[in-house]
Amino acid sequence: MSGTTDILIDISTAILRAHDGMLQFRALQDAGQTAKRLPFGPFMPDRHRTMEIGLRQWVREQVGVDLAHVEQLYTFADQGRYKSGEGRHVVSVGYLALARAEDAAGGAWDDLYSYFPWEDWRDGRPDMLDTIILPALDTWLTQNEEARARVRLAFGRDGAQWDEEFVLERYELLYEAGLVEEAARDGRNGKPQTAMLGKAMQLDHRRISATALGRLRSKLKYRPVIFDLMPDRFTLRALQQTTELVLGTALHQQNFRRLVEKSGFVEATGKTSRARGRPAELFRFRHGNRADRPLAGLRVSGGRKPSTTK
Amino acid sequence: MSGTTDILIDISTAILRAHDGMLQFRALQDAGQTAKRLPFGPFMPDRHRTMEIGLRQWVREQVGVDLAHVEQLYTFADQGRYKSGEGRHVVSVGYLALARAEDAAGGAWDDLYSYFPWEDWRDGRPDMLDTIILPALDTWLTQNEEARARVRLAFGRDGAQWDEEFVLERYELLYEAGLVEEAARDGRNGKPQTAMLGKAMQLDHRRISATALGRLRSKLKYRPVIFDLMPDRFTLRALQQTTELVLGTALHQQNFRRLVEKSGFVEATGKTSRARGRPAELFRFRHGNRADRPLAGLRVSGGRKPSTTK
DNA sequence: TGATATTATGCTCATTTTGAGTATAAATAA
DNA sequence: TTATTTATACTCAAAATGAGCATAATATCA
Numbered sequence: 001m002s003g004t005t006d007i008l009i010d011i012s013t014a015i016l017r018a019h020d021g022m023l024q025f026r027a028l029q030d031a032g033q034t035a036k037r038l039p040f041g042p043f044m045p046d047r048h049r050t051m052e053i054g055l056r057q058w059v060r061e062q063v064g065v066d067l068a069h070v071e072q073l074y075t076f077a078d079q080g081r082y083k084s085g086e087g088r089h090v091v092s093v094g095y096l097a098l099a100r101a102e103d104a105a106g107g108a109w110d111d112l113y114s115y116f117p118w119e120d121w122r123d124g125r126p127d128m129l130d131t132i133i134l135p136a137l138d139t140w141l142t143q144n145e146e147a148r149a150r151v152r153l154a155f156g157r158d159g160a161q162w163d164e165e166f167v168l169e170r171y172e173l174l175y176e177a178g179l180v181e182e183a184a185r186d187g188r189n190g191k192p193q194t195a196m197l198g199k200a201m202q203l204d205h206r207r208i209s210a211t212a213l214g215r216l217r218s219k220l221k222y223r224p225v226i227f228d229l230m231p232d233r234f235t236l237r238a239l240q241q242t243t244e245l246v247l248g249t250a251l252h253q254q255n256f257r258r259l260v261e262k263s264g265f266v267e268a269t270g271k272t273s274r275a276r277g278r279p280a281e282l283f284r285f286r287h288g289n290r291a292d293r294p295l296a297g298l299r300v301s302g303g304r305k306p307s308t309t310k
Numbered sequence: 311m312s313g314t315t316d317i318l319i320d321i322s323t324a325i326l327r328a329h330d331g332m333l334q335f336r337a338l339q340d341a342g343q344t345a346k347r348l349p350f351g352p353f354m355p356d357r358h359r360t361m362e363i364g365l366r367q368w369v370r371e372q373v374g375v376d377l378a379h380v381e382q383l384y385t386f387a388d389q390g391r392y393k394s395g396e397g398r399h400v401v402s403v404g405y406l407a408l409a410r411a412e413d414a415a416g417g418a419w420d421d422l423y424s425y426f427p428w429e430d431w432r433d434g435r436p437d438m439l440d441t442i443i444l445p446a447l448d449t450w451l452t453q454n455e456e457a458r459a460r461v462r463l464a465f466g467r468d469g470a471q472w473d474e475e476f477v478l479e480r481y482e483l484l485y486e487a488g489l490v491e492e493a494a495r496d497g498r499n500g501k502p503q504t505a506m507l508g509k510a511m512q513l514d515h516r517r518i519s520a521t522a523l524g525r526l527r528s529k530l531k532y533r534p535v536i537f538d539l540m541p542d543r544f545t546l547r548a549l550q551q552t553t554e555l556v557l558g559t560a561l562h563q564q565n566f567r568r569l570v571e572k573s574g575f576v577e578a579t580g581k582t583s584r585a586r587g588r589p590a591e592l593f594r595f596r597h598g599n600r601a602d603r604p605l606a607g608l609r610v611s612g613g614r615k616p617s618t619t620k
Numbered sequence: 621t622g623a624t625a626t627t628a629t630g631c632t633c634a635t636t637t638t639g640a641g642t643a644t645a646a647a648t649a650a
Numbered sequence: 651t652t653a654t655t656t657a658t659a660c661t662c663a664a665a666a667t668g669a670g671c672a673t674a675a676t677a678t679c680a
Contacts, residue, residue, distance in 0.1 A: 007317050007355065009387075009401065043387065045317065045399035050388040075385040075403055077319075077353065078360040089355035091319065093385055237657075255639065257658075277656025278646040547628075565668065567629075572666095587627025588675040 006088045011055045011095065012040035012205060014073075014212035015065055017109065018229045019101040023245040024109035025209065026063050030202070035181075036110065037202040038209070039063050043093070055095050066103035068228035071096045071219075073211045080186055081204050094208035096215055098228040112213065113248070115198045115206055119167060119213065120248045129155070133179070133197065140177040147173065164247055167214035171207060182206060217247055224265050227285040235273050235280035236260060316398045321365045321405065322350035322515060324383075324522035325375055327419065328539045329411040333555040334419035335519065336373050340512070345491075346420065347512040348519070349373050353403070365405050376413035378538035381406045381529075383521045390496055391514050404518035406525055408538040422523065423558070425508045425516055429477055429523065430558045439465070443489070443507065450487040457483065474557055477524035481517060492516060527557055534575050537595040545583050545590035546570060 015026040015038075027036040041058035048054035052070060059065060073094040076082070082090045113120040118129055137151055154169040156162030174197055175183045181200035200206060219225050220243065229242050240256045260266055267286045272279040325336040325348075337346040351368035358364035362380060369375060383404040386392070392400045423430040428439055447461055464479040466472030484507055485493045491510035510516065529535050530553065539552050550566045570576055577596045582589040 007319060007353075009317060009319075043317075043401075045387070045389070045401075051385070072384060074382060075361070077355070079355070091353075091355075235657085252639070252641095253656095254641085254658080254660090259638090274647070275656080276648060277654080278648090278658080280657055545628085562668070562670095563627095564629080564631090564670085568667090584676070585627080586677060587625080588629080588677090590628055 008088045008090045009043040009051075010040050010082075010090055010092050010203075011043050011051055011058060012038045012092060012203075012208050013055055013059055013070075013095040013097050014038055014205075014209045015059065015063065015067065015097045015099055015104070016112065016212065016216065016229070017099045017101050017104050018242040018245055019109065021241070021245075023112045025112050025212075026065060026104075026107060027110040027201075028062065029108065033202060035200045035202045036205075038205045040203075040205075051093060052095075055097075059097070063107055065097075065099050065107070067097040068100055068103070069096075069098040069225055071215070073208065073215055076204055076207065080188070081207070083186065083203070092204050092208070094204075094211055096212040098216075098225065100229065100231055102231050110199075112209065115201065115209060116167065116171070116213065117198055118170065119164075121162075121164070122244055122248060122250050125162075128197070133174070136179055137173065137177055140179075144176075147176070164249060165214050165218045167217065168207070168210045169214075171210040175207075180206070213246075220246060224263075224285070227265070230285070233269055233271070233273075233282040233284050235282060236266075237280055239266075239283070318398045318400045319353040319361075320350050320392075320400055320402050320513075321353050321361055321368060322348045322402060322513075322518050323365055323369055323380075323405040323407050324348055324515075324519045325369065325373070325377065325407045325409055325414070326422065326522065326526065326539070327409045327411050327414050328552040328555055329419065331551070331555075333422045335422050335522075336375060336414075336417060337420040337511075338372065339418065343512060345510045345512045346515075348515045350513075350515075361403060362405075365407075369407070373417055375407075375409050375417070377407040378410055378413070379406075379408040379535055381525070383518065383525055386514055386517065390498070391517070393496065393513070402514050402518070404514075404521055406522040408526075408535065410539065410541055412541050420509075422519065425511065425519060426477065426481070426523065427508055428480065429474070431472075431474070432554055432558060432560050435472075438507070443484070446489055447483065447487055450489075454486075457486070474559060475524050475528045477527065478517070478520045479524075481520035485517075490516070523556075530556060534573075534595070537575070540595070543579055543581070543583075543592040543594050545592060546576075547590055549576075549593070 017024050026039060028039060029036050039059050039062040041054070043051055043054045048057065051072070055070065056067070059067065073096050075091060075093045077091045082092055118126050118133055120126060134155065134157070137155070141148055141151060150169065151173055152158050152160050154166045154173055171180070174180045175188070178184065178188065179197050181196040185200070201209065216225065226239065226243055226246065230239060236257050239260065240251055240253060243256070244251055265286055266283040269282045269284055271282045273282050327334050336349060338349060339346050349369050349372040351364070353361055353364045358367065361382070365380065366377070369377065383406050385401060385403045387401045392402055428436050428443055430436065444465065444467070447465070451458055451461060460479065461483055462468050462470050464476045464483055481490070484490045488494065488498065489507050491506045495510070511519065526535065536549065536553055536556065540549060546567050549570060550561055550563060553566070554561055575596055576593040579592045579594055581592045583592050
């Protein structure tokens with residue numbers, strides 16, 4: 001008597017790596033499709049004892065990457081965001097996976113920030129925010145007054161701080177405002193906007209990718225996941241650059257060093273790497289035996305502000 | 311060609327409130343069943359445009375509580391943890407909801423910590439950890455050497471800190487070790503253990519509740535969700551007690567006050583509440599207009615330790 | 621009524637953490 | 651050799667944190 005409708009569960013995985021100074025993810029190009037997609041496939045309970053087993057099967061078959069970290073993100077089930085399924089209702093479970101560049105050589109990797117250009121603040125606040133996004137959102141807000149508080153929080157307006165973790169919230173607002181191509185594709189806000197922001201993806205895959213980036217940025221601050229993006233040995237500089245890639249912000253080098261050294265997560269190997277300047281010590285990740293203390297210092301702050309003492 | 315098996319999605323919600331000095335959740339008693347359950351029901355895509363709509367329907371029909379905050383927790387799909395579904399594969403989506411005691415009057419509410427007695431540290435470290443749990447886990451570990459690192463992290467052994475957020479990890483280990491009734495029920499580790507820890511629940515509902523508690527403890531530290539458990543006006547003492555309930559730890563009163571006052575999340579109403587001692591100022595939650603800064607100071611610490619300067 | 625218990629609140633103090641620099645070292649490139 | 655580049659050490663002030671003492675304002679009880 002209960003849910004008689006056929007339900008199909010799709011498992012999609014955003015696989016991230018740090019490579020070539022870019023935060024990249026594995027994107028597949030289907031013949032006849034402009035938009036790319038994540039590796040994905042149906043959850044088949046008869047064959048997959050757990051969803052993670054299903055995920056690993058589709059990843060193995062479609063992209064063959066060694067995954068260093070796997071984490072469930074969210075289950076999306078709202079109508080209209082997922083066209084496909086031949087009449088069946090599709091529920092979409094998104095996963096985040098991390099890979100080391102060394103273990104993830106082949107295949108096509110895309111720059112994640114080309115899908116979310118407004119998220120990369122390493123060279124300062126992106127111009128497009130003030131020239132395109134905020135004005136467009138303002139226009140939209142005149143029709144959608146109730147969304148004002150969400151925009152304020154997500155985009156850090158009117159005195160609110162930009163929170164680098166709100167990746168999904170920002171993407172969702174852009175979708176609702178009809179500023180990303182997926183919105184038009186899903187038949188939402190029929191008006192063809194002048195500028196469609198970032199590259200589109202198939203199905204709900206950009207939404208899943210946004211969730212992945214947000215979750216990773218958040219997780220960095222309390223678990224040592226950053227090391228799942230690093231090779232076996234690395235300089236502190238390389239670690240910092242990867243962290244900056246993920247967070248989308250520049251960090252203070254000396255303070256980053258201090259933070260990481262004190263965290264107990266790394267140990268020196270005694271070897272050094274030579275590149276252009278002074279050779280840097282090579283470190284390695286120090287497994288679990290340390291009390292896992294958070295890298296809370298990675299919290300991005302807009303600089304010191306005098307505390308509001310009236 | 312894809313997943314031909316019929317899949318049923320169940321939506322279960324752990325609804326929490328703070329009442330009578332207890333952290334309570336809404337538990338339903340089915341006739342003929344010893345174990346209680348959460349409100350739950352199938353996701354029906356034809357009727358439910360989103361899962362949250364489905365959740366709200368089941369909550370309305372089964373318990374009629376006004377929800378102040380709703381948040382998806384996790385989607386569980388592993389075999390053998392969910393007996394039911396008449397041959398269909400059941401995927402279980404868990405939600406956390408918060409309610410104000412005022413809006414959630416009727417019905418049966420259970421003390422959450424009676425299901426997780428090892429999680430309540432307000433009066434210090436629970437005895438059962440050293441008298442029952444850790445010895446039993448040690449015995450189990452002799453057969454399951456690979457789980458040692460997980461036990462160390464989850465239960466804070468061998469120098470690791472107890473992390474109050476690892477509620478699910480602890481429950482899962484107790485399940486795997488056969489120390490909670492659900493393990494025997496699911497046919498895992500047939501040996502009837504002497505002491506079954508905490509009260510059992512139907513299906514995977516204790517697992518969902520564990521996830522809910524862990525998520526809430528974590529979220530407290532970076533979003534002002536605690537106020538969704540508070541009445542309209544409250545003293546700082548009441549706020550602290552609710553926080554302690556959720557975290558399962560005692561906090562330093564003066565420092566808690568300093569933290570909350572500085573956070574900008576509350577404003578004085580000018581009125582006072584009278585009880586036994588000196589009357590306390592009544593505060594109210596100050597909505598969004600403040601930059602949402604984290605209540606990071608809520609991070610529970612085992613006290614100051616001299617930093618390991620060699 | 622007055623002493624006592626109870627709770628709230630203000631304040632201090634020593635550490636630690638954090639943000640922001642300056643200074644120096646060790647390599648390569650010109 | 652000098653300039654350039656990168657790594658690393660150190661300093662300093664501001665802010666946050668952990669711990670506690672002191673005092674205020676009420677109820678309760680003898």
